[in-house]
Amino acid sequence: MGTLTRAVGQAHARLDGPDKVRGAARYSVEYPVENVAYAWPVPSTVVKGRITRVDTRAALAEPGVLAVLSYENAPRLTPAGDPELFVLQEPAVAYRGQIVALAVAGSLEAAREAAGLVRLEYDTWPHDTVLTENHPGLYQPSHVNPSLPTDTEIGNFDAGYAAAPVRVDATYRTPAEHNNPMEPHASTVQWQGDRLVVHDANQGPGQVQAGLATLFGLPPERVRVITEHVGGGFGCKTMRCCVVLAALAARHVDRPVRLALTRQQMFGVVGYRTPTIQRIRLGADPTGRLTASCHDAISQSSMLKEFAEQTAVYGRPLYAAPHRRTTHRLARLDVPSPAWMRAPGQCPGSFAVESAMDELAVTCGVDPVELRIRNEPATDPEEGTPYSSRNLVACLREGAHRFGWADRDRTPAVRRAGRCLLGTGVAGSIYPARSLVSSASAYAGPDGAFLVQINAVDIGTGARTALWQIAADELGVPPDRVMIRVGDTGLPEASLAGGSTGTASWGWAVAKVCREIRVQIDDVHGGSVPAGGVHAQVDTTADIQAQQTFSRYAFGAQFAEVRVDVDTGEVRVDRLLGVFAAGRIVNALTARSQLIGGMTMGMSMALLEEGLWDPRSGDWANHDLATYHVAGCADIEQIEAYWLDEDDPHLNPAGVKGIGEIGIVGTAAAITNAVYHATGVRVRDLPVRLDRLLGHRA
């Protein structure tokens, strides 16, 4: 076995790649189902109101239309925690775009036509949809996502800040942003007697199974959710109303039903990143050593539910300062419910904190890389716990070296190439490294083949391939002898794809079950697999409970080089470079894709993405990709992602920290810091707008 090349660390192309590029991979609405009907949602056209009349006559008169569901006739549901899933049950309307009816027909076209013919009348009330820093409804939620303290205070911030010789006090704003995965939310649902069989695009088949079971009053084992391929999620494919609507329709018309949201409907109902207003105050000595830091974050949620984005948690474990405070305030507005979007909280939080650090570096006349190094804590400054590993400084140094940072002149607005001003910027980056409980099974056949099964889900990240590599190494066999199955609630239960926990959590269960198989083969069966094969199933509850207390985080350093046209204010990013310390990198190819994907999304956030809200109509003014701009390949000249060899023994058997989100953390600040360096204009309000860079001239 000594000659076997380890699979972990190799740049394996993803296992599902060939099927995807050939169009052979089936997505959730592509499974052939006989006698399938199609559903088309009807969104509310009022913001805050109550349906007083549902007139379905014209819709039902359309040929091919089977039914129109609304709160009046839809099958009854049992609430399942998330009010966004309790659809078509009540006449109340909480926001514009909320689904209030559903047309079902034998063809997609007839369903869509019928949806347009449903007439609804409403009583309406004045609405309140705009977040401001002095909104009268701001309150302190009991905790912030996922279950973190709302406010924290160590030392005495007010006194520390008052005494600080150098101070930065600035307010940063980020707009609403929309996840926009390529594939919309999509479901094919079949009732087979009292069993529910669902093909659904989501980030957690187990979560969808549990949700549907509660909503429809079924034992979970009678709900099967199959999620073989998913065209991206970025957080918005945790369980959403789409699959519930399809299941309601299928029950009502007693036929299988397909439902895929349109891009425009997604803007209304699948969640978005809340806008934030963030005030940062930093107190420091003249050399830039922080003595006090405070992060006050404001965000919004809907009237339906409290979603308290964890914006100010970003800095809690990051930079040293004896006096520190973080607070979160929330306003409940007549708006769609915000939800998870890649690096929730951390991503907008990093924009504010890493911008303020740059402002402090400017104020103190200290190099911004050096400033961050000077504020390196020995232990977690809020928890007091040791880090399982902390390589922020190493990332900054390695990045500075690769980027060519050393000779940087700090003076803003002095580098000129033709009609452009040039600038460079840096930001730190941190993201929690968590592992969640999962289980997995494995089977060794007498023919030397292995089958590993886990209800993990590959939302396009390459998770399936990474798990397969981990399994091969633990089994000590070449990967081509291993088969892996994921994305089916018939397989051993596993955590959902979120919070960059997938490979850490699932990889733990996979590694454990493969070791168990190895032990059985080697120790019980004397090294060969018996005729009946060997089977094992494990879960990681005890392992995760037994974890020692550490602060576990991935770290990174982001560098950006920008070019700003002095006359038009156009910003172009010539170069992005990120260095990350994220434990072991399982697959060099898919990891790089995750990291540069995150960085590109961060650039998109810096320069383009903005959900524009129209307070009069109470709706997004832009809700398609022609008006909500997302960066494309042509927008980045050169993008590089590197990682340090990090061997952290306190994580999980695979030694991984997760890489799905850290790439987007800090990127926007690196870019706006570079814009400052180029132009002398500090952008505190995203996205960067051409006209604002020109100041008085436009």
Place this chain on the structure above:
Amino acid sequence: MEFLQPSTWDDAMAAKAAQPEAVPIAGGTDVMVELNFDRRRPPALLDLTRVAELTQWGTDGPLLRVGAGVTSRRLIAELGGRLPGLAMASRTVGSPQIRNRGTVGGNLGSASPAGDAHPPLLASDALVELASVRGVRRVPVAEFFTGPKRSVLAPDELVAAFLVAPAGGPQQFAKVGTRNAMVIAVCSFALALHPAQRRVGTGIGSAAPTPRRATAAEDFLAAALPWDTRGRLPDSTAREFGALVAAAAAPIDDVRGTAAYRRHALSVLAGRTLRWAWEALCD
């Protein structure tokens, strides 16, 4: 919805005359978006892609005559040398897929203030050839647009072609946008120098209800340029030209930029394209 598929130009005109409410479809890159978004529901679509005549270009006396069905990609590849301004503009359209399908006839048919073909066509005094069973007329492109997404095209008419003289001097096009591809212009500007006639042509995009010329700027520049000496372009001339171009615009504040920004950016683009064009002329 009826789908009409004439295979000859005469049949196409006959079909349009018989059913004026039929919506022509060429590359479909605008029409399909409108259908998908349910912004319009025409009783019939008139597919022009089988009409070979529309995809051809050639000469008509001193002018080039370019069929309405010529795509952006072909404008760049086949006519880039003779119509450099239009080719530059075409290079900025959408993405390769859009440039492979989208046609100049479709761009004119949509008559969007942001249509990228329009400023260079304005700057080079193009004529739009409109045809129906009633006959053919040629309209100066400056008179073609009547409002946002509106034109003089009569209900029974089709765009057959545009006619334009091959460039007799340097041409330029510049566009401001927030990203590098797939971006609607925040504003755009085209310039054509006609040294033989000592004339200047301009076209403004995305900064008024219709694409338009900046005639006062053209007159000023025609008189101010040192045509004889081909000497250095005075900065004050470029600045004044930019100011006159900005003054000719009637922009609005919208999602893509403020009116003030658009005026400013137009003056920048005008000065910039002028310097490039003048340098090219003097080289």
